[in-house]
Amino acid sequence: MDDDVVAFTPADVEALRHARALVVLGILGPDRQAALVRTWGRSFARLAEWQTGLLADVAADSDSGSDPGSGSANDQAASGLAGLTDEVLPRVEALQTYVWRRHLAGAAARQLALGEHGGESAPLTVGFVDIVGYTSRSRTLDEAELVAWVERFEATVTGLLTEAGGQVIKNIGDEVLLTADDPTAVADVLLELVRRGADDDDPFPGVRAGLAHGEVVRRLGDVFGPTVNLAARLTSAARPGTVLVDRGVHDALREQRPDDLVLRRVRRLSLKGFDRVEAWALRPAD
Numbered sequence: 001m002d003d004d005v006v007a008f009t010p011a012d013v014e015a016l017r018h019a020r021a022l023v024v025l026g027i028l029g030p031d032r033q034a035a036l037v038r039t040w041g042r043s044f045a046r047l048a049e050w051q052t053g054l055l056a057d058v059a060a061d062s063d064s065g066s067d068p069g070s071g072s073a074n075d076q077a078a079s080g081l082a083g084l085t086d087e088v089l090p091r092v093e094a095l096q097t098y099v100w101r102r103h104l105a106g107a108a109a110r111q112l113a114l115g116e117h118g119g120e121s122a123p124l125t126v127g128f129v130d131i132v133g134y135t136s137r138s139r140t141l142d143e144a145e146l147v148a149w150v151e152r153f154e155a156t157v158t159g160l161l162t163e164a165g166g167q168v169i170k171n172i173g174d175e176v177l178l179t180a181d182d183p184t185a186v187a188d189v190l191l192e193l194v195r196r197g198a199d200d201d202d203p204f205p206g207v208r209a210g211l212a213h214g215e216v217v218r219r220l221g222d223v224f225g226p227t228v229n230l231a232a233r234l235t236s237a238a239r240p241g242t243v244l245v246d247r248g249v250h251d252a253l254r255e256q257r258p259d260d261l262v263l264r265r266v267r268r269l270s271l272k273g274f275d276r277v278e279a280w281a282l283r284p285a286d
Helices: 010-024 030-063 073-117 134-138 143-163 183-198 226-237 247-256
Strands: 121-131 167-172 175-180 207-219 222-224 243-245 261-271 274-284
Touching: 030 073, 121 134, 121 183, 121 226, 121 247, 143 167, 143 175, 143 183, 167 222, 175 183, 183 207, 183 243, 183 247, 183 274, 207 226, 207 247, 226 243, 226 261, 226 274, 243 247, 247 261, 247 274
Parallel strands: 207 243
Antiparallel strands: 121 175, 121 207, 167 175, 207 222, 243 274, 261 274
């Protein structure tokens, strides 16, 4: 912007004061400032885009039945959007604060439960769930149908995983990245997703999955490291309707669930970044 354009407000000055206070308190070090800005920026930008689109759709629907002579369609939509914004934004802001505090409490509880593994690195079970045939199916759906289809997939995975004590880290297109402390709990979730995907009467799509257990680096709500990469490679190598697991998950399941889960060894896999990986196909005993 030009130098004489007023681009900032007192709220921006206050935000800088808060940021500076966090630096002085030692909460926000130089090495984390840029990463935090990027994470906040990406998260809130996506949220704002979704909320603005939602409000615009509602405003357009409400204006569709208005008097045609009361102004242009753009003017009517703008007027409706402004009215909705004044009414809705305070409630949205209050709900966002509430949701954030609830997640903060949950994250604090998980951090305390980690004990000596309270740093950025900890042993975790990491999995990916991938929709089979996503590209071909997406070509047969219009925009609204595609969005609804993907949202049903994400909602089902999130619901089952949360009930089992796991956590969805992020959605990557037609794929979900998840973590759990207990390999046995997430194994049941993946088997249930595979079962539903194979049921012709269930609208849930066919899936494949990969699961690995080991040290994982946690940073700004995301996970990194060889264990994550291995889980992704196992997912890519899995056949439709199959769950592949690594040695870490295999050993945990053999110890804790020797009777109700079947682990069939597959040939060693040569995966990108990994040579001759031991892997097992996971199935329920029945």
